[in-house]
Amino acid sequence: MSETPKTADAVLVTLPDVDGQGRGQLLGKSLALRQFELARMLGCSRLIVLGNDLSPEGMDLRHKAEKAGMIFQVASGPHALMALLAPQDRLLVLHPYLQAETTALFADVPEQGMVVTVPAAAGVEAGFERIDLTRAWAGVLILRGGLLSRLLDLAEDSETAPALLRIALQAGLPERMLDQSLLAEGRWSLPGGGPGGGPDGGEEMQIAEERWIERHLGTGRPGSLSAWIARQITRRFARQMLSRAALLPVLLIGAVLLAGAAGYAGWSGQAIAAFAMIGLSALTLEVAITLSRLRAAPFGSAGPWDRLRLFIDVMFLTAAVLLVQGPWFRQMFAPLVLMSGLYQPVGSAPRSRFPDMRDRALLGGGMAVLAAFLPAEQVVMAAAMAVLAVNLIFGLKRHG
Structure with a gap:
């Protein structure tokens, strides 16, 4: 101040x-x-x-x-x-x-x-x-x-x-x-206060709200599938979500609990549940971040909630390591390759053609589906190969 x-x-x-x-x-x-x-x-x-x-x-x-x-x-x-x-x-x-x-x-x-x-x-x-x-x-x-x-x-x-x-x-x-x-x-x-506008705003207030959402959520294509889903959810239910002060902490706690549950599922050997909960945790956090940004607009700060992505990644790595069977170096290898690919800088991606494979919600959901047919180690290796391949494509496009 x-x-x-x-x-x-x-x-x-x-x-x-x-x-x-x-x-x-x-x-x-x-x-x-x-x-x-x-x-x-x-x-x-x-x-x-x-x-x-x-x-x-x-x-x-x-x-x-x-x-x-x-x-x-x-x-x-x-x-x-x-x-x-x-x-x-x-x-x-x-x-x-x-x-x-x-x-x-x-x-x-x-x-x-x-x-x-x-x-x-x-x-x-x-x-x-x-x-x-x-x-x-x-x-x-x-x-x-x-x-x-x-x-x-x-x-x-x-x-x-x-x-x-x-x-x-x-x-x-x-x-x-x-x-x-x-x-x-x-x-x-003057939302609701113009000619013919009553104290409740009526249709005039509804139009003002729709324009507010478009300004502060944007109309461009977001960088990931989970961000797009979060934006659609928030846009559709913005008034109901913003009128409930307790919703944001509930979403944040939910994201943390889901990520923690994914780590526990990895320890229990439940690959489908572990990867699915990582995806749900990432999506829940994305909704919370989108909601916090809309709630803080136009002058406030949305808060440091995006730092919780690191916690989700720690639980992601923990679950993947626990799910892979064998000596410790075998357990660590594929999960560390996957995580290094997720953090590898690749520049801007052609979003209109390729999904963002580093999107944890997309990745977790895809790995949960694969885990229904393949052993957990093969699922982690396939995910790591997919992430590295997409990174290589984007890197070649950037330098080419």
Whole structure:
């Protein structure tokens, strides 16, 4: 946090009303929480909420803000906001429905603050408030606390964000134009808050979720079969998966347990079960990694879960060694050749033509099938030969 450039001292986030009519969620995470994540990236040290801070959303937001080292404050209305800020403090004001996925716009903010605008035609079509014939408010402004005294000229029940927008415009704050490509790509939007959008978002929110998934999962071909399967599973069940906080640790623990069970199956001489569980463990871990990346997007870190691949490989090697019968050097030879092939750098592979033989899910599944017909040693040797052959093909293509 200390390394983050400080755009503003505090951020104003609107919570659901006391009657519980919230603004919906974007893939299992409230818009208020996504705005908090943006503010944290911008270096804000205080989170000021306007609305029902005792709602489940408000309590969750308080917990996350305090855990991140931010001061959590509550304003009952626009007039109460004045007491929370000193005249020199800078306040970041966000449209209640704003979902923003970039911080580049906030570089070199003028000392007095700024108002972010967008051409009127594109802005109004996207649901933003029109300022005049040529421009619309893009849902973000930054102003000094000294300007908040002008809120006394307005009724206490005035909508806070529009009131602050009028104050900022009357004060002549500099304007910064939003890149319209952000609107076109969906990285700057009002999901569920545009014309005709109700508090739940409805069809508008569903479209926003689909575009979010495409942006953060990508549409290109992944590097392995397990990554492709994991992406399809996550894309299909994204909302259900992201709304269950316990699912990620369950998947991670499941991957570890499956890998451990594969080692035990190798010790028990159950080749089919050992190789099948290695494949399932690798696939489960890939789903967990894909889910963690989607959950952390766009500003967070997905975590070091890909390091668990090493544990799976250790269990893979252990099971293979235990399944091969004979002297110790015979037990070690084929499994070590296989593992060295899996870690041999081969450069980029022509994914459109060849499967990635180093994909542990594909390899484990294929070896489990072979183990139904061949002794375990022959299965390991065949897998090692296949991996080395594919590596050789890719190496020749790279150097040829």
